[in-house]
Amino acid sequence: MRLNRHQIPYLVTALTILTALVVMLEAPAAIRIPVMLGFLFLAPGMAFVPLLRLPQRGYEFTLGVALSLLLEALTATVMVELRVWSVELNLEILGSLTLIGCALQIYWPAAPEEPENLEPDTDGLGWGAS
Amino acid sequence: MNPTDLISNDSVLRAISNATGGFLAGAALTMLVLAIPIAVSLFASYRLGWQQSVSSQSARFDLSLIALPLLALGLWAWSLPSIDTRTIPDIGLIGSLPLLFFAALMVLAISFGFLMLLNPAKSWLWLLHLGLLILILHGTLPILYDVPRFPWTYKHIGVTSYIQIHNGINQGLDAYHNWPGFFALGALWTEALGMKSSLEFAKWAQLVFNLLYLGPLLMIYGTMGRSRQAVWVAAWLFFMTSWVSQDYFAPQAFNFYLFLIVVAVVLNWLNHNPQVRTRKARAVAVASEFSSDETNATTISSGDTISVSSIQTIPDSSLNSNEPVMQSEPRLNWYFRLMRRAVQSDQAGLEASPGQRYGLIGFLIVTFMVIVSSHQLTPFMLIAGLTALAFWRRLRYPWLPVLLGVLVVAWGLSFAKSYTTGQSQWYSSLGQFVQNLQENTSETLEESQGRVTASLLIKVYVLFIWGLAALGGIQQMRRGIVPLRAMLLAVAPFPIILLNSYGGEMLLRIYFFSLPFMTMLITGALPLRDDAISTAPNLESAPEFANAVPNLFEPSSSPAVVVRRATNSWRVVPITATLSLVVAIGFICTYTAKEKFFRVNPEEVSVLSELYAKAPPESLIMLLNDQFLPIRLTGNYEQFLHLTWVNTTLDRNIELNKDDLNGMELELKKSNRPIEYLVFSASQRDFFEENNILNPGNYDRFRALLARSKTWTLEWRRGDVEVYALRNPDVPLPVQPDPVQPNPPAQTPAKPLEPNRPERSLVGLK
Numbered sequence: 001m002r003l004n005r006h007q008i009p010y011l012v013t014a015l016t017i018l019t020a021l022v023v024m025l026e027a028p029a030a031i032r033i034p035v036m037l038g039f040l041f042l043a044p045g046m047a048f049v050p051l052l053r054l055p056q057r058g059y060e061f062t063l064g065v066a067l068s069l070l071l072e073a074l075t076a077t078v079m080v081e082l083r084v085w086s087v088e089l090n091l092e093i094l095g096s097l098t099l100i101g102c103a104l105q106i107y108w109p110a111a112p113e114e115p116e117n118l119e120p121d122t123d124g125l126g127w128g129a130s
Numbered sequence: 131m132n133p134t135d136l137i138s139n140d141s142v143l144r145a146i147s148n149a150t151g152g153f154l155a156g157a158a159l160t161m162l163v164l165a166i167p168i169a170v171s172l173f174a175s176y177r178l179g180w181q182q183s184v185s186s187q188s189a190r191f192d193l194s195l196i197a198l199p200l201l202a203l204g205l206w207a208w209s210l211p212s213i214d215t216r217t218i219p220d221i222g223l224i225g226s227l228p229l230l231f232f233a234a235l236m237v238l239a240i241s242f243g244f245l246m247l248l249n250p251a252k253s254w255l256w257l258l259h260l261g262l263l264i265l266i267l268h269g270t271l272p273i274l275y276d277v278p279r280f281p282w283t284y285k286h287i288g289v290t291s292y293i294q295i296h297n298g299i300n301q302g303l304d305a306y307h308n309w310p311g312f313f314a315l316g317a318l319w320t321e322a323l324g325m326k327s328s329l330e331f332a333k334w335a336q337l338v339f340n341l342l343y344l345g346p347l348l349m350i351y352g353t354m355g356r357s358r359q360a361v362w363v364a365a366w367l368f369f370m371t372s373w374v375s376q377d378y379f380a381p382q383a384f385n386f387y388l389f390l391i392v393v394a395v396v397l398n399w400l401n402h403n404p405q406v407r408t409r410k411a412r413a414v415a416v417a418s419e420f421s422s423d424e425t426n427a428t429t430i431s432s433g434d435t436i437s438v439s440s441i442q443t444i445p446d447s448s449l450n451s452n453e454p455v456m457q458s459e460p461r462l463n464w465y466f467r468l469m470r471r472a473v474q475s476d477q478a479g480l481e482a483s484p485g486q487r488y489g490l491i492g493f494l495i496v497t498f499m500v501i502v503s504s505h506q507l508t509p510f511m512l513i514a515g516l517t518a519l520a521f522w523r524r525l526r527y528p529w530l531p532v533l534l535g536v537l538v539v540a541w542g543l544s545f546a547k548s549y550t551t552g553q554s555q556w557y558s559s560l561g562q563f564v565q566n567l568q569e570n571t572s573e574t575l576e577e578s579q580g581r582v583t584a585s586l587l588i589k590v591y592v593l594f595i596w597g598l599a600a601l602g603g604i605q606q607m608r609r610g611i612v613p614l615r616a617m618l619l620a621v622a623p624f625p626i627i628l629l630n631s632y633g634g635e636m637l638l639r640i641y642f643f644s645l646p647f648m649t650m651l652i653t654g655a656l657p658l659r660d661d662a663i664s665t666a667p668n669l670e671s672a673p674e675f676a677n678a679v680p681n682l683f684e685p686s687s688s689p690a691v692v693v694r695r696a697t698n699s700w701r702v703v704p705i706t707a708t709l710s711l712v713v714a715i716g717f718i719c720t721y722t723a724k725e726k727f728f729r730v731n732p733e734e735v736s737v738l739s740e741l742y743a744k745a746p747p748e749s750l751i752m753l754l755n756d757q758f759l760p761i762r763l764t765g766n767y768e769q770f771l772h773l774t775w776v777n778t779t780l781d782r783n784i785e786l787n788k789d790d791l792n793g794m795e796l797e798l799k800k801s802n803r804p805i806e807y808l809v810f811s812a813s814q815r816d817f818f819e820e821n822n823i824l825n826p827g828n829y830d831r832f833r834a835l836l837a838r839s840k841t842w843t844l845e846w847r848r849g850d851v852e853v854y855a856l857r858n859p860d861v862p863l864p865v866q867p868d869p870v871q872p873n874p875p876a877q878t879p880a881k882p883l884e885p886n887r888p889e890r891s892l893v894g895l896k
Binding site for chain 1: 253293297298299310311312313314315317318319321322323324342345346348349384387388391394395398480486489490493496497499500503504545
């Protein structure tokens with residue numbers, strides 16, 4: 001089932017809220033680890049990359065994962081250099097950024113996807129196109 | 131049957147020459163067993179219509195193509211329990227792999243061959259095969275090992291733990307603290323996941339990083355491959371030739387991922403190629419190829435088929451008028467001819483609005499900042515690649531490498547100042563090509579026959595890959611295709627060896643950074659057929675194409691243009707399977723050639739973790755050799771002084787005796803430390819004796835000497851790992867500090883790790 005672009009910010013917001021609950025309630029590792037992995041790999045990046053309106057979903061996903069890791073590395077490095085290291089603060093910053101990105105996506109929704117913008121001879125993911 | 135039959139007596143050549151029918155019989159038996167499911171899969175595919183030149187979108191058809199991958203997965207999983215990682219022969223782990231493992235690889239390779247034959251449109255089928263390949267080649271060891279691979283992984287775990295404990299870094303300690311980006315990320319992940327140390331997940335790094343590489347690699351290959359098959363084959367080849375093992379829990383692995391991301395973004399959206407790849411542009415381009423009137427695209431005859439490589443796209447109206455490639459000069463010199471061919475050969479960039487481009491530039495700037503703050507070498511590799519693209523006008527914004535260079539200098543003069551101004555050796559190697567090359571190619575150890583053979587295999591394998599890439603590039607150029615971007619990016623890392631030897635690892639890093647583009651060039655040497663473009667007057671007359679390319683048609687316009695994917699003869703299946711298996715075996719040989727020392731003993735990790743946790747601060751940790759022990763693996767490693775007693779570069783056939791013991795006791799007094807610890811392990815013994823550093827049996831004799839000593843006491847023993855301690859009565863035991871320090875210690879100069887080197891090396895040379 002192909003995910004509608006308009007659903008992405010709501011899903012990411014839900015994941016962020018779920019992650020916050022998991023942390024606050026000190027959920028057991030069996031729940032915390034998969035939820036946190038999902039958040040760390042996807043949420044911060046997928047809050048912003050869809051704003052680029054890339055028609056290739058596979059490329060969008062790839063850049064979303066990359067941006068997630070980049071934002072985490074950047075915030076962590078800044079905190080380490082400033083000697084204000086705190087994982088809780090770091091996660092709060094990331095969560096806030098994620099919610100801001102999702103809000104921007106909701107405020108500026110993407111136009112309905114046009115078939116002619118999709119690469120030919122692929123399934124719309126973009127991967128494998130030449 | 132076991133391939134160990136091929137590698138007995140530590141000599142591959144002798145073993146191959148002694149190869150009996152045992153291995154062949156085993157292989158034949160395996161094929162017989164596998165023939166049944168393969169035949170069933172073939173029959174099912176035939177019945178579902180795979181003989182059509184264009185693959186069906188039928189779900190049943192797709193399901194038939196996953197039968198073999200699932201079989202490969204099952205065989206691989208079945209083989210895991212029988213892989214013995216405790217007794218690895220000198221030739222490497224290939225000596226311990228059962229035939230089932232190779233059968234799994236063979237089945238997967240055959241299945242990939244079927245994909246090449248049938249060329250399905252669904253990306254997930256190709257991704258499934260690539261994912262399984264990554265799992266089998268890069269995921270086997272993390273599954274089998276209890277602890278992370280490579281002894282030097284533990285230094286990175288220690289730095290990550292340091293940040294967790296001290297809430298900061300200390301630039302005076304070592305280079306890692308001057309480029310802390312990756313370690314800070316590791317610390318964040320560790321605590322966010324609720325773990326105490328990155329040791330709990332570091333062993334999965336190789337599998338995770340290789341899965342991460344897949345996305346940007348496909349994005350890069352999409353801009354270079356002349357067909358969809360070339361894209362997937364290049365990715366397939368990459369994971370089978372990426373043997374340098376720079377993908378473990380380390381800044382290099384993370385930054386290589388970021389390098390791929392930057393290149394992917396640049397090639398796709400910030401490429402200077404004026405051709406824009408949209409469906410409409412291609413349709414008009416195809417029409418103009420055959421139309422007598424270039425402005426009227428309605429006179430194409432149905433059924434015409436043209437090759438992708440001959441498409442001449444109509445120039446973009448926004449093209450820079452000074453672009454020499456598009457000028458219709460009657461006499462073009464070689465440069466213009468080359469550039470024109472390169473432009474025609476390159477896959478067009480993706481259309482991007484100004485807003486999208488600015489957003490992507492912002493993305494790149496963030497990436498640059500993370501790269502600059504987390505690794506020393508990757509920025510230079512990236513600068514080299516981007517500069518090469520900019521010089522040959524393949525980069526829309528030539529200031530990008532300049533910006534990256536500025537960030538490198540800024541970081542080096544600010545946050546990494548204590549290292550760049552205090553460590554002078556990196557200046558001395560600038561421009562020293564011969565010296566740097568020698569440091570990368572010389573063998574300092576007298577290795578066993580098996581490892582000498584393995585080292586030779588590695589060199590042959592590397593030259594084979596590079597040779598194949600050169601052949602592929604030449605083949606393409608003979609066909610009139612100039613894969614300029616792939617060639618530039620493949621060659622760009624090589625001059626970096628002029629800067630530094632990087633501790634003898636620069637050639638490995640060059641191989642790593644050039645490999646994505648080398649594998650794309652290799653596809654030029656393979657008999658892959660280009661995608662073909664056909665025309666049909668209307669949708670109804672080409673129903674078999676309708677389902678294949680559902681997003682291409684504009685039913686209201688005429689003529690319709692269809693891309694028909696490449697098809698190959700049935701021979702591609704056995705050829706692909708055989709070549710894949712050969713390359714995969716070569717990968718395993720090179721990837722695990724030194725696995726005997728790359729594998730870390732879990733008892734060593736356990737004992738050393740306890741040592742670092744319980745030893746008083748300021749203790750002296752004496753190591754006979756620091757290369758293959760998981761040292762500095764906790765966040766308080768900076769509290770201890772580490773000394774190495776044996777010089778593995780100079781010492782040969784030495785005999786450790788009472789004099790050495792006395793020397794170690796003297797070292798404790800000289801260093802004014804409260805306690806000295808000496809670590810023994812079987813891996814150290816094997817390393818010393820097999821490389822003729824110690825006399826045979828000397829390691830155990832020396833250990834027995836300590837056991838009989840009245841001053842040394844046995845503190846920890848687990849398996850074959852022992853730690854002896856010597857107390858210095860003149861120095862009182864310090865008070866254990868608070869493990870959590872809100873304010874990290876003040877900056878101190880870097881402590882020399884081996885002060886007052888003992889006279890061991892001089893004695894050893896006599």
